[in-house]
Amino acid sequence: MNNTQQIEYWNGAVGERWANFQPQLDAAMAAITPRLLSFAAPASGERVLDVGCGCGTTTALLAQHVGPTGSVTGVDISEPMLKVARSRGIAANFLNADAAVHRFKPTHDLVFSRFGVMFFSEPAAAFANLRSAARAHGRLSFVCWGPVTENLWATVPVDAARAFLPPDAPVDPYAPGPFAFADETRLVHLLEEAGWRQVEVVPLASFMHLGATLEAALAQSLRIGPLSRAVGQLDEATRARLTQSVRAALQSYLTGEGVALPARCWLVSARNPGS
Numbered sequence: 663m664n665n666t667q668q669i670e671y672w673n674g675a676v677g678e679r680w681a682n683f684q685p686q687l688d689a690a691m692a693a694i695t696p697r698l699l700s701f702a703a704p705a706s707g708e709r710v711l712d713v714g715c716g717c718g719t720t721t722a723l724l725a726q727h728v729g730p731t732g733s734v735t736g737v738d739i740s741e742p743m744l745k746v747a748r749s750r751g752i753a754a755n756f757l758n759a760d761a762a763v764h765r766f767k768p769t770h771d772l773v774f775s776r777f778g779v780m781f782f783s784e785p786a787a788a789f790a791n792l793r794s795a796a797r798a799h800g801r802l803s804f805v806c807w808g809p810v811t812e813n814l815w816a817t818v819p820v821d822a823a824r825a826f827l828p829p830d831a832p833v834d835p836y837a838p839g840p841f842a843f844a845d846e847t848r849l850v851h852l853l854e855e856a857g858w859r860q861v862e863v864v865p866l867a868s869f870m871h872l873g874a875t876l877e878a879a880l881a882q883s884l885r886i887g888p889l890s891r892a893v894g895q896l897d898e899a900t901r902a903r904l905t906q907s908v909r910a911a912l913q914s915y916l917t918g919e920g921v922a923l924p925a926r927c928w929l930v931s932a933r934n935p936g937s
């Protein structure tokens with residue numbers, strides 16, 4: 663299995679941006695995170711693996727839930743993000759490793775992830791490897807994105823920018839990336855193929871808070887995600903027109919609590935069968 667491309671991606675400009683803007687990204691996911699935690703229900707004394715832990719925000723929350731008698735390990739391939747995680751004084755271990763192939767001890771009560779499991783080149787094999795990290799009857803709980811068309815936080819800025827960008831190249835909807843598991847039926851099959859049982863996929867309708875003000879939301883949309891790469895390649899005049907178009911599109915989603923766009927996620931759970 664070869665996750666080399668993703669390892670380069672998350673150690674390059676994207677990983678640096680996530681490391682620099684983690685507070686804003688956490689704020690964007692503020693409505694989703696508590697729903698994931700109550701769904702996963704980490705309990706006192708449990709051993710938890712946080713897959714694709716990034717800058718460690720969920721690792722810290724998990725550590726609070728399991729308390730001093732439990733333990734949490736955050737695993738990620740992104741050194742810039744792990745550097746932030748390690749600097750935060752979180753009561754957890756952080757490991758720089760490819761979760762798809764790393765040989766974990768089969769001791770975890772809970773294998774957990776917030777948007778960190780959609781980037782595997784061979785997802786069934788990767789989920790089988792994650793199952794080998796779970797104890798017998800241990801559980802898997804993660805959140806991933808549902809269909810892109812229902813995730814307006816992703817489509818609205820890109821649609822508003824489209825007239826100023828080169829035509830999109832056709833994309834493989836199953837390629838590693840944020841929307842790799844949009845197809846719920848495929849996701850269930852992948853997890854079952856990996857040996858997980860009692861697979862459940864629960865839809866979660868939520869919001870992404872892109873910023874407390876219109877200008878903050880605009881900056882976030884242009885800094886992170888597909889637009890950030892494209893915008894850097896435009897001349898100044900085109901960039902200004904694109905910016906104005908994205909600003910106008912986001913304005914429709916300005917609420918008393920900032921700019922919030924609809925998000926559609928899957929909350930996913932499964933059990934490792936006994937040996």
Ligand SMILES: C[S@@+](CC[C@H](N)C(=O)[O-])C[C@H]1O[C@@H](n2cnc3c(N)ncnc32)[C@H](O)[C@@H]1O
Pocket residue numbers: 665668672687713714715716717719720737738739740743759760761762775776777778779781782
């Ligand atoms: C969308 S970010 C989410 C980060 C973090 N969970 C959060 O919610 O802030 C995806 C994360 O998955 C990590 N990742 C991608 N592929 C991975 C792999 N094969 N093994 C471990 N981590 C991986 C990336 O480096 C990145 O930190």
